[in-house]
Amino acid sequence: MTIDPNQTPSSKRSEIVGVIKRIVAENGRDYVWHYTFAAIFLLTISATTGFLAWIMRDIINLIFYERRADLILLITLSTFAAFVIRGLSTYGQAVVLAKVGNNLIARYQRRIFDHLMSLGMDFFSSQRSAQLIAQVNQNVAGVRDLLNILITSIARDAVTLIVLIGVMVYQDPVLSLLALLIGPPLVFAVNYLMRRLRRLNRDAILVGARLFGSMQETVQGMAIVKAFTMEDQLARRMDGLIGDVEARSNKIARVSERLSPITEILGGAIFAGIIGYAGYRSAVDMQPPGNIISFIFAFIFAYDPARKLARTQVGLESALVNARMLYEILDTQPRQEDAPDAKAIAVGKGEIRFDNVSFGYGDDIPVLRELSFTAVGGKTTAIVGASGAGKSTLIALLQRFYDLDGGRIVIDGQDISGVTKRSLRQSIAYVSQHPYLFEGTIADNIRYGRPDATDADIRDAARQAFADDFILDQPEGYDTPVGESGSTLSGGQRQRVSIARALVRNAPILLLDEATSALDNESEARVQQALATATQGRTTIVIAHRLSTVINADHIVVLDAGRLIEQGTHAALMADPNGVYARFHNLHDEAALGLVDDTTETAMVERQHALPQGA
Ligand SMILES: Nc1ncnc2c1ncn2[C@@H]1O[C@H](COP(=O)(O)OP(=O)(O)OP(=O)(O)O)[C@@H](O)[C@H]1O
Numbered sequence: 001m002t003i004d005p006n007q008t009p010s011s012k013r014s015e016i017v018g019v020i021k022r023i024v025a026e027n028g029r030d031y032v033w034h035y036t037f038a039a040i041f042l043l044t045i046s047a048t049t050g051f052l053a054w055i056m057r058d059i060i061n062l063i064f065y066e067r068r069a070d071l072i073l074l075i076t077l078s079t080f081a082a083f084v085i086r087g088l089s090t091y092g093q094a095v096v097l098a099k100v101g102n103n104l105i106a107r108y109q110r111r112i113f114d115h116l117m118s119l120g121m122d123f124f125s126s127q128r129s130a131q132l133i134a135q136v137n138q139n140v141a142g143v144r145d146l147l148n149i150l151i152t153s154i155a156r157d158a159v160t161l162i163v164l165i166g167v168m169v170y171q172d173p174v175l176s177l178l179a180l181l182i183g184p185p186l187v188f189a190v191n192y193l194m195r196r197l198r199r200l201n202r203d204a205i206l207v208g209a210r211l212f213g214s215m216q217e218t219v220q221g222m223a224i225v226k227a228f229t230m231e232d233q234l235a236r237r238m239d240g241l242i243g244d245v246e247a248r249s250n251k252i253a254r255v256s257e258r259l260s261p262i263t264e265i266l267g268g269a270i271f272a273g274i275i276g277y278a279g280y281r282s283a284v285d286m287q288p289p290g291n292i293i294s295f296i297f298a299f300i301f302a303y304d305p306a307r308k309l310a311r312t313q314v315g316l317e318s319a320l321v322n323a324r325m326l327y328e329i330l331d332t333q334p335r336q337e338d339a340p341d342a343k344a345i346a347v348g349k350g351e352i353r354f355d356n357v358s359f360g361y362g363d364d365i366p367v368l369r370e371l372s373f374t375a376v377g378g379k380t381t382a383i384v385g386a387s388g389a390g391k392s393t394l395i396a397l398l399q400r401f402y403d404l405d406g407g408r409i410v411i412d413g414q415d416i417s418g419v420t421k422r423s424l425r426q427s428i429a430y431v432s433q434h435p436y437l438f439e440g441t442i443a444d445n446i447r448y449g450r451p452d453a454t455d456a457d458i459r460d461a462a463r464q465a466f467a468d469d470f471i472l473d474q475p476e477g478y479d480t481p482v483g484e485s486g487s488t489l490s491g492g493q494r495q496r497v498s499i500a501r502a503l504v505r506n507a508p509i510l511l512l513d514e515a516t517s518a519l520d521n522e523s524e525a526r527v528q529q530a531l532a533t534a535t536q537g538r539t540t541i542v543i544a545h546r547l548s549t550v551i552n553a554d555h556i557v558v559l560d561a562g563r564l565i566e567q568g569t570h571a572a573l574m575a576d577p578n579g580v581y582a583r584f585h586n587l588h589d590e591a592a593l594g595l596v597d598d599t600t601e602t603a604m605v606e607r608q609h610a611l612p613q614g615a
Contacts, residue, residue: 015320016316016320019146019320019323019324019327020146020150022327023143023146023147023323024147027104027107027147031100031103031104034096034099034100035100035151037092037096038092038093038096038097038100038151039151041089041090041092041093041096042089042093042151042152042156042159043156043159044085044086044089045086045089045090045093045156045160046156046159046160046162046163047163048082048083048085048086048089049086049160049163049164049301050160050163050164050166050167050298050301051078051082052079052082052083052086052297052301053164053167053294053297053298053301054167054170054171054294054298055075055078055079055082055294056290056293056294056297057171057290057291057293057294058071058075058290059075059079059290059293060288060289060290060293060294061288061289061290061291062075062290063075065288065289065290093152093156097148097151097152100147100148101144101145101147101148102144104143104144104147105140105141105143105144108140108143108144108326109140111330112136112140112326112329112330115329115330115332116329118334119332119334120334120335120336120401120402121396121401121402122335122401122402123332123334123335125361128210128213128217129213130212130213130214130215130216130217130220131209131210131212131213131214132209132213133213133216134208134209134211134212134213134216135205135206135209135325136326136329138205138208138209138322139205139322139323139325139326140322140326141322142318142319142320142321142322142323142325142326143319143322143323143326145315145318145319145322146316146319146320146322146323149312149315149316149319150316152308153308153309153312156305157305157306157308157309157312158305158309160301160302160305161302161305161306161309164298164299164301164302164305165180165298165302167294167295167298168295168298168299168302171291171292171294171295171298172278172291172292172295174277175274175277175278175292175295176295178270178273178274178277179270179274179299179302181270182266182267182270182306185262185266186262186263186266186306186310189258189259189262189310190259190310190313190314193255193256193258193259193314194313194314194317196255197252197255197256197314197317197318198317198321200248200251200252200255201252201317201318201321202321202325203248204245204248204249204252205321205322205325207241207244207245207248208245210241211238211241211242211244211245214237214238214241215238218234218238256314259310259311259314263306263307263310267303267306267307271299274295274296274299275296278292278295278296335402335403336400336401336402336403336421338420338421339417339418341418342418342419342420343418343419343420343423344419344420344422344423345411345412345414345416345419345420345423345424345427346412346414347411347412347427347508347509348377348412348508349377349378349412349539350377350378350411350412350427350508350509350538350539351374351375351376351377351411351412351539352374352375352377352381352398352409352410352411352509352539352541353372353373353374353375353408353409353410353411354371354372354373354374354394354407354409355372355407355408355409355410356370356371356372356406356407356408357370357371357372357397357404357406357407357408357409358370358371358404358405358406358407359393359397359402359404359405359406360405361393361402366405366562367390367393367562368390368393368394368397368562369561369562369563370406370407370563371390371394371407371559371562371563371564372407372564373557373564373567375539375541375555376539376554376555377412377539378537378538378539379539379540379554379555380535380540380541380542380552380553380554380555381539381540381541381542381553381554381555381556381557382542382543382544382549382550382553382555382556382557383541383542383543383544383557383559384544384550384556384557384558384559384581385558385559385560386560388561389559389560389561389562390559390561390562391513391543391559392513392543393562394541394559395430395511395513395541395543397409398416398428398511398541399424399425399428399430399511400416400417400421400424400425403417404417411424411427411509426505426507427507427508427509428507428509428510428511429449429501429502429503429505429506429507429509429510429511429534429538430502430510430511430512430513431495431498431499431501431502431510431511431512431513431531431534432498432513433513433514433543435494435495435497435498436498437482437489437494437497437498438482439481439482440481440482441476441478441479441480441481441482442471442474442477442478442479442480442482442497443455443458443478443479445482445497445501446458446461446462446497446500446501446504447504448501449461449500449501449502449503449504449505450504450505450506453504455478457504458478458500458504459478460504461500461501461503461504462478462496462497462500464500464503464530464533464534465496465497465499465500465503465530465533465534466496466526466527466529466530467493467496467497467499467500467530470493470496471497482497492526492527495527495530496526496527496530499527499530499531499534500530502534503533503534507538508538508539509538509539509540509541510534510535510538510539510540510541511540511541511542512531512534512535512540512541512542512543513542513543514531514542514543514544514545514546514549528546528548531549544556550570551570553569553570554569555567555568555569556568556569556570556573556581558573558580558581560580565580566579566580566581
């Protein structure tokens with residue numbers, strides 16, 4: 001949704017009303033009593049303010065002009081009482097509104113988190129995570145502000161203003177007419193400022209989120225920043241972003257703060273007019289000063305709510321932009337919804353069949369083209385192919401992270417698009433190339449594989465993953481907290497914890513993305529041992545980066561630019577000397593099959609020399 005700066009005020013207003021109606025419809029009922037109490041407190045503030053302006057006439061006329069000693073006690077006590085009631089009501093409304101506001105924030109945070117969990121990978125691949133989070137944080141506060149601004153501006157400022165105008169009209173109708181001249185130019189000025197602020201606010205939120213997102217990404221990648229001495233480059237980039245945010249904030253301040261001089265000047269002009277006219281009435285017509293003083297007090301008291309009401313629209317404007325951005329996320333529909341008649345998948349042997357599968361991330365470039373192969377139940381199928389051939393995409397499609405453009409993926413005769421995503425993913429254990437560990441202890445991280453796993457199950461899985469020994473060596477054993485993304489463990493240890501997580505899941509299908517990163521020999525050997533245990537008796541699809549994995553696999557699928565070009569066992573593939581697999585093997589060009597990290601400069605130079613022309 002984009003904001004059209006040329007929107008007419010009436011369409012703008014109907015949109016404000018639409019968003020507010022939605023927020024109230026979704027939350028109002030639960031807060032009726034809170035808002036009722038807040039409104040009572042706010043109305044009390046209005047009433048006591050009106051009373052204080054009104055009593056000025058009696059203070060001046062009865063006490064000072066008519067010198068009524070009998071009324072001094074009554075008037076002073078009631079004035080004091082009005083201040084006490086106003087103070088307590090101000091406290092009451094602030095506490096109630098803060099409580100509701102904090103609860104609203106918590107409620108939207110939960111909602112947005114649950115919703116983010118339901119969105120597909122396509123949503124997350126199109127967003128920068130740190131920016132998304134920064135933006136969500138800011139927008140959630142906007143929803144709270146929207147309701148608080150409305151309740152305070154209607155129940156306190158608008159009512160106070162009406163009460164005070166009542167006092168002014170009662171004390172002096174002619175002067176009131178003069179004072180109300182401030183209205184039309186103020187409305188005109190506010191509308192003009194709103195038009196300017198509309199786009200500024202949305203852009204500022206986006207740029208602010210980019211800044212905080214970049215800061216977070218930099219902190220997360222600090223090791224790379226330092227290793228590549230990127231500090232100066234990043235500081236320059238950050239400097240540009242910070243300068244942009246600062247300039248935009250200044251611009252918003254310049255535009256929105258224009259309201260202050262406008263209200264001051266208009267208010268001052270009217271005030272000077274009132275003093276002149278009132279002075280003339282007092283000096284020439286000999287009117288007692290009580291009414292005029294009461295009127296002036298009402299005018300001064302009215303000035304504050306009038307100014308706040310004018311500001312309300314400025315505040316509403318930015319809170320509204322926040323609320324709309326939040327609803328844009330909440331209204332994003334998950335793409336890979338379960339079919340209405342979807343059933344839980346039943347996996348027996350675990351045979352996986354890719355049947356003419358085509359897929360592309362965008363509309364233009366196909367990543368997998370008419371891919372067909374069968375991964376036999378209980379056996380290991382290795383996928384090989386150069387970088388970008390589509391190996392990780394294949395694994396993602398099997399977990400239904402994306403919908404296919406054509407063809408089917410079938411597990412034990414069931415098309416995965418017709419079963420529930422949850423049951424599908426529960427039948428799969430996935431070990432990623434870059435094991436991701438979450439905040440919590442080592443045991444917590446293994447238990448994510450199966451929430452109801454007992455401590456004994458976890459220990460068992462860790463033993464099978466050859467992780468038990470090093471876990472017990474940690475300061476608190478299984479209860480040792482892992483650093484951010486597992487940074488307190490070595491690469492090989494992290495991999496073994498993630499293998500234990502997959503093992504404890506005890507799923508019939510295992511998807512494995514072999515790590516390309518070099519581990520020391522001992523670590524490497526242990527990870528391999530752990531993987532050998534993990535694959536036993538399970539249908540395993542492995543993105544292979546090691547020759548030994550490929551040779552030991554029951555079946556090998558060779559991909560090239562999203563197409564299957566060869567398949568078979570190692571022996572069968574090697575038997576055809578003109579086959580791509582055999583040719584590359586004979587040329588020792590494992591990089592061309594994606595079996596080693598082929599992105600290093602040396603590997604690329606070697607490939608250029610080794611590859612036959614046109615290969
Ligand atoms: N989220 C994404 N959005 C758009 N394009 C993507 C996305 N992920 C991958 N691609 C593209 O799809 C193609 C296949 O990528 P994929 O990650 O499946 O290859 P791969 O064979 O696993 O490569 P590698 O061995 O380097 O991991 C690449 O051209 C890549 O640029």
